[in-house]
Amino acid sequence: MKFFADTADIADITELAATGLLDGVTTNPSLIAKSGRDFLEVVAEIAKIVPGPVSAEVVALDHEGMMREAEIVRKIADNIAVKVPLTLDGLKTCKKLTDDGTMVNVTLCFSANQALLAGKAGATFVSPFVGRHDDIGFDGMALIADIRQIYDNYDFGTEILVASVRHPIHVLEAAKIGADVMTAPPAIIKMLVNHPLTDKGIEGFLKDWAKTGQTIG
Ligand code: E4P
16 A cells, blocks of 8 residues: 655655655645645655655646646656546546646545546546545545445556545555555654554563663674
């Protein structure tokens, strides 16, 4: 399973990239606003830190406008994935861009039928938002399982990118279903390593080691 960081925070991305566990980054207009940085500038900086796909979202709602913005965005670096919303214009834009060899992340997916359309449009990634789905009383993970089944039925190459991840259980469930990628805020990625018994074990081992009076090296 690939891990993407859902952020435009350079310090967080740099820290995670240094672990060797980070495969890419997703941004959206809200995350860019939160960073307080210039969109094209911050995305270019992220694309230099992380060699994997870096999603950068267009904001136009019509196909022509999306294509105009995509032209600018995809020139930033070879590892840019143009992010488009799951609308008819977004799907049309996706088809055109992927036919051209550009990576596309179709975002704001909330139903299996929408994901089916993204697969047909040749999307590189489809982003079902599990957290926002849960928020309104639907089962975000059931959606991931449905999309996995549909994509496997028809051998779609589109990768399922589980988005709007709110806690480690979302990551666990997505991995059990076989989602290709998950994107999460850095704090949640770091939470995955935590276990009180690991901390307790380290503490115990170090206490006993101190009794030996030895050092390594
Ligand atoms: C995905 O690409 C989105 O940026 C993101 O996961 C949205 O998450 P949110 O629902 O926490 O805003």
